[in-house]
Amino acid sequence: MSSTKPISAVQSVVSELLADLHAKGGCEKIGLTREALAAILCDIGSKHARASTSESEIRTFFLSLRVDELALARACAAGNNSAWEIFLTRFREKLYLSALRIAREDSAARELVDTLYADLYGTSTRDGQRVSKLSSYSGRGSLEGWLRTVVAQEYVNRYRRTKRLVSLDEESEEGVQFRAPDPEPVPEQGSARGLAQATDEALAALSGEDRTVLSAYYLDGRTLAEIARMLGVHESTISRKVDKLAKSLRKQIVAALVRGGMSRRQAEEALEVDVRDLQVDIRRSLAQESPLPSFSEKAVEARVREGEG
């Protein structure tokens, strides 16, 4: 029930705007009929719209769409030759350049682009129909940006994994191999658990943007400028934000630890302790020294028994 209202609203808005949008998108040239466009718009609109969405919101949404690019993409997806011509003239070079920028290497870039073209043209079939990747473009961002994103996704999917394998070396350099096995069976020490908990709480309290900034900066090693461009804000804003976040996080964690019964000094120290140290359960690995002989005795016994058997 909840979905019917938006769909009807969308349909009414689409029919209202259709003439306008159809003209604006230059759909004639690329052989996209009004009906086809209307179907596309309804599809997009219904995906976007929720029960709570008002008609005016839907109207705004449609008006904000890049109808021309959407039309082009969909015409291409439908296999319109003139649309493909336009598409290639406009985007071929850009596509290759962005692929090159992402892959940083010519052959990899070409491979990326080739794969992408196959996807864009549509190799997989569904119900006997070619499914073009372009048909997933909804016109919410620029077609060029979308293409870049698609290339980036493709790159990440294909190469990031390889990279991750390589970067195990890096991880081992970081001391990953010394980490104790997954902490779940290990009853964490009070302080460590408290610390992790406090940290999680503090992080959870942050907005998605703040966490994104922190992750991008501290985990991904992005530069401030890159983060700024990702989020569409000025670099100095990000700089201030990272600074502020780091300070406030520290403060909050310490406060949480103090609340949990630590002295302020203990809390500060706990914060400074290397997490890797925390997670290496030295006592346990030391304790293994004594059980180990008995275990091996057993093994010897077993072997002896086997021998006897």
Added chain:
Amino acid sequence: MQNVPKIVRERLQAAAPSVVRAGADSSAHPDADLLTAFAERSLPEFERASVLDHLARCGECREVVALALPASEEMSGPAVRGVRTSTRGWLTWPALRWGLVATGVVAVASVGILRYRRQPAAVTLQKSVPVEVAANEPKKQDLDRFVAPETRAREKLQAPAPPASTDSLSAPNSAVAGSTVNGSTVDAKKSAPQPEGSAMLAPQIKSGTNSYHGGVFAANTLPHGGPRVPNQWAQNTVQNNAQNTAPVAPPPSAYPAQTRGQVAGKVGVPSASETVEATSAAPVTTTEAQNLEARQSRDLPTIDRAKPLVPSVASPASASGAAVATITQPYQASFGGPTKKAAPGKMLGYVVDPSGAVLPNVRITVTSSNAGGAANAVTDSQGAWLIAGLPTGSYKAQAEAPGFRTTVLDLNYNADQPSLYRFTLDVGSTAETVEVTAENALVQTEGANIGAPINGRSVTQLVAISSGAMGATRWTISATGGLQRSLDQGKTWQAVDVNANPASFFDADSSATSLQIADKASRTKAQKNKDSRKVAKQETGAVTFRAVAAAGSDVWAGGAGGALYHSGDAGNNWARIMPASAGTTLTGDILSIDFPDPQHGKLSTSTSEVWITGDSGLTWQKQ
């Protein structure tokens, strides 16, 4: 940038996989549409928030967004990452790289400094003027040991004789020089009768020579002298003195006969220490090299006195060392003639105007009468020119200068003998050419027996300089503290360098005005012509003059730091005077000089002292 505690990174990291894992499906990721719209900031707030929420946990989507950024700037993600990791340790690449850079800089700098230190020698050598000439007067005294250490016998240097100026002795230029000359003179005297003393003489002579050249040579060259050249001289001397002419640079002034007699009369017993002292007193001995040279000179083997020594035409140290170093550069001599001769000689000359003032920038062209080659030189600021490498033969030397008559000398040049030629250019139009034929070198060594230098100076042929314009000479101090004179009633002024005498203009008969030992009685009297002037700063050579006074051909110039110079020959030769009275010396800046007549003068200094002399500067009283 603030660093977050490690635990924060850890938990951030931990959050990501769990979410992705929970999502399990890639459908959990926002689609390309959404991400593009996010990156282009065209998402409504709630969608943006959800995308951000996802990005906060999903490294892959963050990466996609970052990679998909438009190309406006070069992506620097990995590069940055590299830098970040590389800054972990001190000895990682950046540190090493900078270390290398620093090392390189240090290496270059030290090489530069080393080179710079060696340079001054060459530079100063170039400056020195090969004009000093010792005249060798054949004397009865056996002065064969006057081997000028500086002489490069190997070079067969032809040391030209100093021209004698009509009216004056050329005095040693500095007081120190003067004193050393004295010393050497006395030593020479002594050594004559005492053969065993001859060994010691070398240094003395040397010092004498140096001091003789004091103005021109020593002051310019030796104090800075690079070690190399002096050593070579010394070595050459050692090698050569026994067999070769080792001309001594005679002390500048041909002393009046009586002086000579005097000196000769006292056969002192100079101790070696005295000698050394004399040597070290000379300013030229300040450098290590100089000392070395002195030492070597001291070790010279005693020359067999019986063996007739080549009368030393003084080869000025400058002529030998400096000339070698400066053959081409200062004099711009180019050798057109056949120069294959094994021991090419040097043709030295100087150019003066009728008053005896040196003429710089005179173009000298020497053409060989037979071979037809030509060599060029231009006189330097001391009016001297030098052409080396010419073979024996007859030459025509032409001197041209704007405003003077071009003068051509026919030269009989013997490459084996030191030779010095003097041009006197008359004022006239350039079109005129005066030909002078068959000019022999002013000084020639004539064989082993002939010259016996007297008192370290040998005067063979002394050429008087016509001094027509003498009375008209006017003096002034330039705005920069340089001494200047005008021979044409002030129309044009030429700088006079008291430290660089172009040539020694001796005249045995003229008065020796400049040395303290000079006999004042022989001084020519000159009309009063007080011309004390301006106070100005800056330096000519090392001296900043403040005042100048001329009394006829006697010219007194004083300046900063007690510098007092006297010329008895209208400025051709200068001697430094150091007034001393009752143990005190004049050290303040001389602000005014007043010489109503050549004998009586008065100085006032910046230290409010007044010094007077009644005997042409030989003695002074402080008031």
